[in-house]
Amino acid sequence: xxxxxxxxxxxxITGGGQGIGKAVAQRLLSAGMTVVIAxxxxxxxxxxxxxxxxxxxxxxxxxxxxxxxxxxxxMETTINTFGRxxxxxxxxxxxxxxxxxxxxxEEWNRVxxxxxxxxxxxxxxxxxxxxxxxxxxxxxxSTRTLMSEPDTEAYSASKGGIAALTHSLAISLGPKVRxxxxxxxxxxxxxxxxxxxRKMPGITEAEGRQHPVGRVGTPEDIASLVCYLIxxxxxxxxxxxxxxxxxxxxxxxxx
Numbered sequence: 001x002x003x004x005x006x007x008x009x010x011x012x013i014t015g016g017g018q019g020i021g022k023a024v025a026q027r028l029l030s031a032g033m034t035v036v037i038a039x040x041x042x043x044x045x046x047x048x049x050x051x052x053x054x055x056x057x058x059x060x061x062x063x064x065x066x067x068x069x070x071x072x073x074x075m076e077t078t079i080n081t082f083g084r085x086x087x088x089x090x091x092x093x094x095x096x097x098x099x100x101x102x103x104x105x106e107e108w109n110r111v112x113x114x115x116x117x118x119x120x121x122x123x124x125x126x127x128x129x130x131x132x133x134x135x136x137x138x139x140x141x142s143t144r145t146l147m148s149e150p151d152t153e154a155y156s157a158s159k160g161g162i163a164a165l166t167h168s169l170a171i172s173l174g175p176k177v178r179x180x181x182x183x184x185x186x187x188x189x190x191x192x193x194x195x196x197x198r199k200m201p202g203i204t205e206a207e208g209r210q211h212p213v214g215r216v217g218t219p220e221d222i223a224s225l226v227c228y229l230i231x232x233x234x235x236x237x238x239x240x241x242x243x244x245x246x247x248x249x250x251x252x253x254x255x
Contacts, residue, residue, distance in 0.1 A: 004083045004235075005034055005057065009133075012036045012078055012085065013056040013128035013231075014065050014122060015092030017044030018197075020140065023219030024089060024226050029055035033225060036078050038092070038122075044194040051112075065092045065118030075125045086128040087230050089138045090119040095155040108154045115158035116165065123169055123179070131176035136230040139166050139181035140215075146183065157181070163241050170239030178238040180229050185245025187217040212247030243251045 011028050013019045016037035025035045025048060034057040039045035045060035052058045061077050064070040078085055093115045096107040119139055130137065142159040144152055166181040173179060188201045201216075208215045221244055228234055229242070243249055 002083065003057070003081050008034045008057070009086040010034045010036065010078065010082045010084050011087035011089065012038055012074065012122075012126065013089045013091055014038040014049055014118065015059075016042050016089075018194055019104070019192050020184065020219045020222050021051050021089070022048055022192045023114060023226070024091070024223045025058065026052060026055065027220070027223035028087075030073060032056065033087070034082055035059070036061055036074075036082075038065070038074050040064050040092075041194070043196075046108065047194050064123055065090075068121050071118075072122045073126050074122075075129065079129055081239040085133060086125060086135045088122060088126040088130060088135070089140070090122050091227065092118055093140060093158075095152070097151050099153060100153055101152050102138075103151075105116065111154035112161075114243070115155070116161040119162050119165060122166075123173075126224055127173055127177060131173070137169065137173075137177060137179040138229055139163075139179070141166070141183040141241060143182045143183050143185045143243060143249055145241065146243070146249050152239050156245060159203060162219045167239040172239055174238055178229075179228045180234075180237060180242065181241050182222060182225055183241055183243045183245070184222055185217060185243070186211070187219060187222060187250050189219055192219050210248075211245075212251055217244065217246055222235040240243055 013021045016025045017039040035058045037045045063074040096111050141160050141162045144156040145160045145163045148156050170179040190199045190201050
């Protein structure tokens with residue numbers, strides 16, 4: 001059913017039911033945009049619909065980013081409901097961190113399918129609609145694109161692929177669509193989980209002090225950058241990877 005959107009810009013956020021995606025949804029709604037929460041976790045998405053109802057128009061659309069038919073349906077529902085699409089945030093992601101000897105091919109494929117292939121599929125099917133609005137794609141990579149902890153092969157590979165996919169999409173879709181990615185470092189998402197998993201952060205002072213800025217990151221830090229990158233003020237920025245990690249990838253650590 002079509003909804004009178006009163007000319008508001010429309011954003012799709014995959015994985016918008018929790019964590020960084022949820023914080024970005026709040027920020028975009030507060031800025032006067034309409035937000036579509038594309039989620040495989042219905043419980044989380046319904047909570048966002050309820051919690052953010054007073055901020056503006058927020059709609060949950062079931063979506064599995066690994067399934068092309070589901071992604072097509074997501075785009076069709078968004079356009080049929082609101083008549084436009086201005087922003088796509090490819091945020092859905094999972095991890096399977098375990099020693100490589102114990103990492104099954106099924107786990108590897110699931111991480112790549114969700115994080116990397118999902119970003120490709122959503123971008124592919126959103127692109128024609130975004131082009132009509134000179135829209136923007138924001139992909140969620142990670143500092144694991146640049147550095148690693150042990151036992152993160154599938155996750156790191158998927159996020160590195162997202163960074164490369166970002167500049168490829170920027171060249172292919174420009175000038176009508178700008179495409180950038182963000183590589184967060186340590187972002188504390190505990191307060192932004194769905195209710196049954198939500199808790200206050202348990203970060204120690206030492207953990208905060210190890211960052212050159214003196215603290216661990218928050219989802220709001222990422223949401224602020226998203227708002228800038230999709231704005232006209234960022235009109236000369238595309239194909240870029242923004243590292244938001246409190247300076248940790250620039251810090252030499254000796255023990």
